[in-house]
Amino acid sequence: MTTLQPPAAVSGHDRPPAKRDRRSWTGWGFIGPFVAVFALVFLAPIVYSIYLSLFRDQLIGGTSFVGLDNYQQALQDDQFWSSLTRVALFLAVQVPIMLGIALLIALALDSGRLYGTDFFRITIFLPYAVPAVVATLMWGFMYGTKYGLVGDINSAFDVSLPDPLSSDLVLASIGNIVTWEFIGYNMLIFYSALRVIPNSLYEAAEIDGAGQFRIISAIKLPAIRGALVIATIFSIIGSFQLFNEPSILRPLARNAITTDFTPNYYTYSLSFNGQQHNYSAAVAIIMGLITMVIAYVVQLRGMRKGA
Amino acid sequence: MSSTSSPVTTASQSASVPAAGTTKSAPRLRTPRKHTPGRRKRSVLLTVLTGLILLYTVVPLVWLVISATKTMDGLANSSGLWFSNDFALWDNISQTFTYHDGIFVRWLLNTLLYVVLGAGGATLLAILGGYALAKFNFPGKRAVFAVVIGAVAVPGTALAVPTFLMFSKMGLTDTPWAVIIPSLVSPFGLYLMWVFATEAIPVELLEAARIDGAGEVRTFFQVAMPLLAPGTVTVLLFTTVATWNNYFLPLIMLKDPNWYPLTLGLDAWNNQAQTIGGDVIFNLVITGSLLTIVPLIAAFLLLQRFWQSGLAAGSVKE
Numbered sequence: 001m002t003t004l005q006p007p008a009a010v011s012g013h014d015r016p017p018a019k020r021d022r023r024s025w026t027g028w029g030f031i032g033p034f035v036a037v038f039a040l041v042f043l044a045p046i047v048y049s050i051y052l053s054l055f056r057d058q059l060i061g062g063t064s065f066v067g068l069d070n071y072q073q074a075l076q077d078d079q080f081w082s083s084l085t086r087v088a089l090f091l092a093v094q095v096p097i098m099l100g101i102a103l104l105i106a107l108a109l110d111s112g113r114l115y116g117t118d119f120f121r122i123t124i125f126l127p128y129a130v131p132a133v134v135a136t137l138m139w140g141f142m143y144g145t146k147y148g149l150v151g152d153i154n155s156a157f158d159v160s161l162p163d164p165l166s167s168d169l170v171l172a173s174i175g176n177i178v179t180w181e182f183i184g185y186n187m188l189i190f191y192s193a194l195r196v197i198p199n200s201l202y203e204a205a206e207i208d209g210a211g212q213f214r215i216i217s218a219i220k221l222p223a224i225r226g227a228l229v230i231a232t233i234f235s236i237i238g239s240f241q242l243f244n245e246p247s248i249l250r251p252l253a254r255n256a257i258t259t260d261f262t263p264n265y266y267t268y269s270l271s272f273n274g275q276q277h278n279y280s281a282a283v284a285i286i287m288g289l290i291t292m293v294i295a296y297v298v299q300l301r302g303m304r305k306g307a
Numbered sequence: 308m309s310s311t312s313s314p315v316t317t318a319s320q321s322a323s324v325p326a327a328g329t330t331k332s333a334p335r336l337r338t339p340r341k342h343t344p345g346r347r348k349r350s351v352l353l354t355v356l357t358g359l360i361l362l363y364t365v366v367p368l369v370w371l372v373i374s375a376t377k378t379m380d381g382l383a384n385s386s387g388l389w390f391s392n393d394f395a396l397w398d399n400i401s402q403t404f405t406y407h408d409g410i411f412v413r414w415l416l417n418t419l420l421y422v423v424l425g426a427g428g429a430t431l432l433a434i435l436g437g438y439a440l441a442k443f444n445f446p447g448k449r450a451v452f453a454v455v456i457g458a459v460a461v462p463g464t465a466l467a468v469p470t471f472l473m474f475s476k477m478g479l480t481d482t483p484w485a486v487i488i489p490s491l492v493s494p495f496g497l498y499l500m501w502v503f504a505t506e507a508i509p510v511e512l513l514e515a516a517r518i519d520g521a522g523e524v525r526t527f528f529q530v531a532m533p534l535l536a537p538g539t540v541t542v543l544l545f546t547t548v549a550t551w552n553n554y555f556l557p558l559i560m561l562k563d564p565n566w567y568p569l570t571l572g573l574d575a576w577n578n579q580a581q582t583i584g585g586d587v588i589f590n591l592v593i594t595g596s597l598l599t600i601v602p603l604i605a606a607f608l609l610l611q612r613f614w615q616s617g618l619a620a621g622s623v624k625e
Binding site: 052114 | 348349350351353354356357358360361363364365367368370371374386387388432433435436438439440442443444445446448451454455458461465466467468469470471472473488489491492494497523527548551552554555558559569570571573574577578580581589592593596599600603604606607608611
């Protein structure tokens with residue numbers, strides 16, 4: 001499951017850490033605290049979740065072991081499938097748009113042809129510092145016809161724009177909020193990867209007389225492949241976990257955003273409104289597995305040599 | 308992400324930023340760089356196109372600043388992108404701080420508590436762990452790495468329900484610990500510190516310290532920590548954002564509004580309008596939102612030297 005390779009020693013002193021067999025456990029003294037908390041908040045919940053998913057609260061007789069019944073139920077659950085389809089659609093549209101724009105801006109910044117490169121980079125990154133709650137409240141107000149910009153545009157131009165919070169458009173509206181939040185962040189990842197491309201490659205391209213677009217396609221994009229793959233994987237995980245934006249937007253769009261709007265929202269509702277902890281755990285595990293498989297496939301495809 | 312939730316966010320919590328170090332061994336960004344044959348011509352067209360995205364980025368923030376100067380009437384009766392006749396910013400700010408016996412101040416202090424303990428603790432654990440991974444061989448090292456990276460792919464929200472049930476059995480729910488403890492683990496921060504420590508700490512220095520008779524703890528604090536400072540600032544900044552912006556975790560763990568962080572408090576204020584007989588205070592929601600993002604944006608602007616240097620220290624391959 002690893003996209004990240006352990007860092008290779010860098011030039012200068014590329015000796016492996018000296019072997020100190022005598023003190024081979026010393027490292028545990030330093031990493032122990034991290035591993036202990038990690039076990040408590042990552043590993044234990046995963047194990048507990050698996051345990052929960054195998055049981056069910058019966059009306060009579062309390063909690064009993066039901067094997068994979070909860071999973072079977074989830075796989076036949078229309079609410080689960082429709083929420084999964086919704087985030088899949090979201091992913092297919094929003095992630096390419098967001099990463100595409102982020103990549104174009106990163107290439108533009110890196111080209112050195114902009115006036116005010118630093119200003120652009122810092123300003124476009126700023127929404128990352130805005131909490132999802134604030135971003136969603138802000139856009140929610142702006143989408144509104146009463147206080148918002150949509151209302152302004154309607155009255156200024158005497159038109160009636162479609163309501164961004166209607167059932168048809170609310171997913172796109174959420175996509176816009178997420179895009180706004182993360183364009184700058186992904187741009188920064190791509191830009192930073194572009195900055196560390198060795199100059200010698202550009203010198204070679206210069207000697208070969210390559211043009212700008214050739215340099216982008218032959219040098220820049222292959223060089224930042226790792227960053228592209230990581231950004232894609234994180235965006236996929238993010239899309240599958242979609243919860244904050246729909247949950248915060250819901251008061252403004254009660255009919256459009258149901259409590260099973262996304263898989264995550266559904267597990268949350270099952271657990272905290274329906275007290276169906278066991279079933280909720282099974283749905284969460286299925287989502288976790290789907291996410292891991294897709295992330296893994298993306299990584300394998302993205303990291304293939306050649307291409 | 309997220310992310311949603313971030314990343315990571317939530318989720319969409321996510322990827323990447325070691326600062327290029329100021330030490331000799333850390334990768335340096337080569338600026339200015341000759342990119343293209345001959346002279347580089349600045350392009351007006353490219354600047355304008357990038358400017359469109361910049362506009363998309365700043366319009367909501369401009370709207371927020373302008374709207375924070377309006378009363379409820381002003382919000383309803385004036386254009387979103389221009390000031391109304393009543394300039395009520397100071398009034399809104401003082402109302403935000405005093406509404407409901409100053410609960411907003413309490414939320415602000417809670418948020419600071421969660422950031423100092425949660426993000427501060429996460430950064431410390433990441434430094435210690437990254438140092439161990441970079442400079443020691445210990446049994447199970449590869450396994451630790453594989454498990455931590457694998458866990459990153461597990462949706463954080465998928466863990467929320469079991470974590471909640473576990474914490475409630477331990478009696479931790481509805482206490483600050485329920486928010487702080489899960490914030491202490493930043494797999495991403497661990498990775499960054501590992502990369503950074505690998506490059507920033509020469510093995511010779513550690514050997515020299517040991518030969519001089521310094522113990523492991525002293526060597527870490529006196530030799531390693533100072534060298535890791537630039538990376539530390541970056542990790543701290545990113546864990547701070549993650550903690551400051553956290554919403555899902557406190558939403559699940561906290562019932563008592565007295566322990567809410569700002570994000571949850573603003574959401575509660577916004578939802579007041581939906582309840583029957585609820586006080587509609589959109590002007591305070593908007594002003595509170597502005598007050599919530601100002602400190603973070605200020606931190607990013609003031610500390611840019613640190614975070615914008617090489618996000619990709621790990622990808623240096625010369």
